[in-house]
Amino acid sequence: MAVTQEELYSGLDLELSWSERALPEHVRTKHVHRLHPYHGKFIPQLVEVLLDRYLPPGGHVLDPFAGSGTTLVQALESGMDVTGAEVAAFNCLLMRVKTAHYDLEALSDELHDVCSRLASLTTKTRPNGYLRRWYSPTAAKQLLAFRDQADSDVLRVILSRAARSARRAAHFDLEAPSEPMTGEYWCHKHRRTCRPVESANGFLRRYALDTLARIEEFAAVRSDRVARVLHGDSRTIEYEHVFAGVLTSPPYPGLIDYHEQHRYAYELLGLEERRDLELGKETRKAALEDYCEGIAQALANAASALAPGAPVLIVVNDRRDLYPAILERAGLRLEGRLRRHVNRRTGRRAGEYFEDVLVARQ
Numbered sequence: 001m002a003v004t005q006e007e008l009y010s011g012l013d014l015e016l017s018w019s020e021r022a023l024p025e026h027v028r029t030k031h032v033h034r035l036h037p038y039h040g041k042f043i044p045q046l047v048e049v050l051l052d053r054y055l056p057p058g059g060h061v062l063d064p065f066a067g068s069g070t071t072l073v074q075a076l077e078s079g080m081d082v083t084g085a086e087v088a089a090f091n092c093l094l095m096r097v098k099t100a101h102y103d104l105e106a107l108s109d110e111l112h113d114v115c116s117r118l119a120s121l122t123t124k125t126r127p128n129g130y131l132r133r134w135y136s137p138t139a140a141k142q143l144l145a146f147r148d149q150a151d152s153d154v155l156r157v158i159l160s161r162a163a164r165s166a167r168r169a170a171h172f173d174l175e176a177p178s179e180p181m182t183g184e185y186w187c188h189k190h191r192r193t194c195r196p197v198e199s200a201n202g203f204l205r206r207y208a209l210d211t212l213a214r215i216e217e218f219a220a221v222r223s224d225r226v227a228r229v230l231h232g233d234s235r236t237i238e239y240e241h242v243f244a245g246v247l248t249s250p251p252y253p254g255l256i257d258y259h260e261q262h263r264y265a266y267e268l269l270g271l272e273e274r275r276d277l278e279l280g281k282e283t284r285k286a287a288l289e290d291y292c293e294g295i296a297q298a299l300a301n302a303a304s305a306l307a308p309g310a311p312v313l314i315v316v317n318d319r320r321d322l323y324p325a326i327l328e329r330a331g332l333r334l335e336g337r338l339r340r341h342v343n344r345r346t347g348r349r350a351g352e353y354f355e356d357v358l359v360a361r362q
């Protein structure tokens with residue numbers, strides 16, 4: 001574990017702290033990366049550079065905390081096979097939609113057809129307590145009517161994205177609203193008085209067409225390599241392949257509740273919840289100990305499926321300095337650390353934010 005300062009920062013020649021001008025938002029959220037909001041993802045360009053630098057061309061890469069699938073999408077774009085393990089069912093649905101192969105003509109027909117029928121869709125399902133609280137009666141009815149005929153994963157993701165936008169949440173508080181807005185309010189984002197959303201059909205139409213455009217854009221740059229999504233706990237999941245490397249960003253204690261951020265999707269789609277298996281939800285002392293043990297188990301499990309000498313790349317802002325001990329527990333040796341200045345993009349100095357890419361091997 002003892003590494004010299006020089007060894008630790010040996011990869012600093014890699015420029016990972018892009019400015020906003022070098023990497024504007026539309027490039028960071030290119031094609032399917034913006035298919036659905038997901039708080040806590042890493043940027044595709046970071047994945048691209050790391051795959052290029054550390055993984056053999058055409059290799060099979062593993063992400064044991066795959067989230068919204070940034071590693072999976074970029075691996076496909078870089079001509080690699082890829083496997084992602086993830087405990088949250090909604091994230092798995094989103095990854096399947098991002099990485100599937102499509103008959104683009106059939107997809108276009110399906111989405112244009114549903115857009116043309118939106119106004120006439122009906123439902124007999126009564127909204128549950130959650131829907132009654134967070135949506136206007138009209139929006140709840142429209143979302144349920146769409147849900148009743150959403151027989152494909154793509155339609156389910158479009159429904160979820162529209163459900164997020166149609167909540168009675170303040171425009172400046174869409175990430176994690178705690179209370180619904182029931183009347184007019186002063187909107188800090190738009191600097192005017194805004195009203196809660198009354199209808200969902202406009203969002204359903206807009207996102208159906210945007211989804212089609214994004215999938216078409218990705219189809220033009222993706223390779224024919226295979227992406228596999230495994231729904232389960234990465235501490236115990238059984239991998240059936242030998243991987244050329246791991247690239248991942250694990251959850252960090254107390255930052256994001258990954259099930260809760262997509263609550264509307266679980267409520268509407270009836271997805272199975274595995275909240276008890278999600279790592280990093282708490283910061284009490286005992287919870288931090290469980291976190292370290294859990295991440296170490298997941299990394300050791302991933303490492304057991306690696307080719308000899310394969311790299312394990314971990315993107316993390318380890319402000320509690322937990323990772324040296326976690327790596328040791330997982331039987332991994334820290335070989336280098338690349339530091340990335342995240343705020344440089346926006347030029348904000350206050351609240352300087354750095355994250356590290358830990359490079360480890362068995």
Ligand SMILES: C[S@@+](CC[C@H](N)C(=O)[O-])C[C@H]1O[C@@H](n2cnc3c(N)ncnc32)[C@H](O)[C@@H]1O
Pocket residue numbers: 038040041042043064065066067068069070071085086087088091232233234235248249250251252258259277278279
């Ligand atoms: C920081 S996020 C990964 C984001 C990803 N790099 C991206 O760009 O979308 C961490 C992910 O780990 C998942 N996770 C938490 N505990 C897990 C477990 N025990 N097994 C598998 N995944 C887990 C969370 O649901 C979350 O999606």
